[in-house]
Amino acid sequence: MGVTPGIDFGSGGEGFLRFSYANSLENIKEGLDRLERYLDRHA
Secondary structure, eight states, X not given: OEXXXXXXXXXXXXXXXXXXXXXXXXXXXXXXXXXXXXXXXXX
């Protein structure tokens, strides 16, 4: 999974993140699980 600032896609994307899900469902789930754990610790 790749993540980039939304502003990279124009001013309407400011304040957002863009995610690329060009991967298997298993890898996407693992990536989202990792993101959730990170946010639980740092938010």
